[in-house]
Amino acid sequence: MDFKLTKEQELIQKAAREFAEKSIMPIAEQIDRDNFVPQEIFDEMGELGFFGLQFPEEDGGTGAGYSCYPLVVEQIARASSGVAMTFSVHSLGTSAIYTFGTPEQKARYMPDASSGKKLSSFAFTEPATGSDPKQITTTAVQDGDYYIINGTKRFISAADLDGPIVIFAKDDETGKPTAFIVDKNCPGYSVSEPWHKIGNRGGRLLDVYLKDVRVPAANLLGPKGNGYMVLQYGIAFGKVGVSSTALGGMQAALELSIKYAKEKAHRDSTIAKFPTTQVTIAKIAEKVEAARWLTYRLGYLAESTKDLREFAKEAALTKAFVTEAAVDVSRMAVAVHGSYGLMDDYKVSMIYRDAIIGEQIEGVNDMQRMIVAGNLLS
Numbered sequence: 309m310d311f312k313l314t315k316e317q318e319l320i321q322k323a324a325r326e327f328a329e330k331s332i333m334p335i336a337e338q339i340d341r342d343n344f345v346p347q348e349i350f351d352e353m354g355e356l357g358f359f360g361l362q363f364p365e366e367d368g369g370t371g372a373g374y375s376c377y378p379l380v381v382e383q384i385a386r387a388s389s390g391v392a393m394t395f396s397v398h399s400l401g402t403s404a405i406y407t408f409g410t411p412e413q414k415a416r417y418m419p420d421a422s423s424g425k426k427l428s429s430f431a432f433t434e435p436a437t438g439s440d441p442k443q444i445t446t447t448a449v450q451d452g453d454y455y456i457i458n459g460t461k462r463f464i465s466a467a468d469l470d471g472p473i474v475i476f477a478k479d480d481e482t483g484k485p486t487a488f489i490v491d492k493n494c495p496g497y498s499v500s501e502p503w504h505k506i507g508n509r510g511g512r513l514l515d516v517y518l519k520d521v522r523v524p525a526a527n528l529l530g531p532k533g534n535g536y537m538v539l540q541y542g543i544a545f546g547k548v549g550v551s552s553t554a555l556g557g558m559q560a561a562l563e564l565s566i567k568y569a570k571e572k573a574h575r576d577s578t579i580a581k582f583p584t585t586q587v588t589i590a591k592i593a594e595k596v597e598a599a600r601w602l603t604y605r606l607g608y609l610a611e612s613t614k615d616l617r618e619f620a621k622e623a624a625l626t627k628a629f630v631t632e633a634a635v636d637v638s639r640m641a642v643a644v645h646g647s648y649g650l651m652d653d654y655k656v657s658m659i660y661r662d663a664i665i666g667e668q669i670e671g672v673n674d675m676q677r678m679i680v681a682g683n684l685l686s
């Protein structure tokens with residue numbers, strides 16, 4: 309057991325921190341206000357090799373490994389959770405293609421996704437459900453060498469940015485969910501205006517309308533009727549990104565709380581002298597540290613595990629703990645700031661709005677706990 313980062317991991321973490329502080333932090337408020345990330349940010353992330361960190365060089369990646377991925381997402385989320393969310397969902401879609409794709413599919417989609425030229429998405433949720441695969445209503449009807457897909461997908465991240473999207477639809481033969489790789493913005497594919505959500509702003513969320521979208525049968529991802537497997541295990545990789553995004557916000561909340569406590573004057577001293585402030589900051593630090601090591605461990609497991617079912621359990625456990633801890637931490641950070649923490653001018657208010665998202669996405673936390681219990685009690 310070795311809790312030290314390797315030299316390479318330290319260098320990657322440092323590069324991510326410097327990039328986030330130089331290029332993202334100065335415009336983090338603007339990203340939140342405009343609900344938009346300038347393309348130059350993604351271009352720079354591509355140049356730094358961040359989009360392909362966890363994928364091997366033969367698939368266009370840098371070969372650094374999944375363990376490095378949380379280190380980078382954490383630093384980016386420390387500056388802007390909206391940028392981190394787009395990065396995270398890109399990794400979710402790309403990891404599904406990498407894990408379940410045929411050699412031909414990987415050759416077609418991985419190089420551009422790994423370089424960040426194209427940004428991936430993942431579309432399961434529909435107006436009727438985000439938790440139950442049996443209730444999806446999007447259909448895929450075979451027509452020779454093609455499938456015709458019809459339906460509506462709800463709350464899909466980065467659905468308007470060019471790149472591949474993994475779409476789940478019930479195919480006409482098995483009647484079960486099947487996964488397809490679709491090119492976003494192809495004929496028949498359109499999106500809504502972005503939703504106005506409470507946090508993670510900049511990470512754009514849209515509905516996707518699929519009207520007679522023709523997809524080559526060669527774009528079936530995984531076996532027909534086996535979409536549940538692609539969903540369950542694909543989303544497990546997405547939870548590395550969601551946990552890392554929550555962690556970055558928690559780290560920022562800790563730093564801001566320490567700074568504020570040391571600066572906010574009270575009589576001849578500061579609020580840092582109060583045992584209540586001290587206990588709150590210590591509690592924040594406990595949760596940040598626990599969340600950090602669970603998240604880094606999940607990155608390591610994403611790289612090393614041979615058992616996808618076991619990995620899915622660990623991903624569920626980590627995501628539930630870390631995203632819940634992020635809500636606790638951001639609430640305590642607001643408390644350290646008093647009423648100032650409720651104002652837009654103070655970044656902790658944004659971190660609080662961001663934190664509340666993690667518990668609901670990529671499977672609500674109640675469902676994560678059912679996955680963990682189902683595994684432990686089987």
Ligand SMILES: Cc1cc2nc3c(=O)[nH]c(=O)nc-3n(C[C@H](O)[C@H](O)[C@H](O)COP(=O)(O)OP(=O)(O)OC[C@H]3O[C@@H](n4cnc5c(N)ncnc54)[C@H](O)[C@@H]3O)c2cc1C
Nearest residue numbers: 430431432433437438439463464465668669670671672674
């Ligand atoms: C910022 C953001 C980004 C997102 N990005 C994407 C994306 O890229 N792709 C995508 O497909 N979706 C995405 N979503 C959608 C999100 O993943 C779903 O909304 C989420 O999984 C919950 O689904 P739901 O809202 O339909 O809730 P429901 O499934 O309706 O659940 C509502 C409540 O019912 C309970 N519940 C539901 N089913 C059960 C059950 N079987 N047992 C016990 N309790 C249950 C839950 O605990 C929950 O509290 C995103 C959402 C947000 C906010």
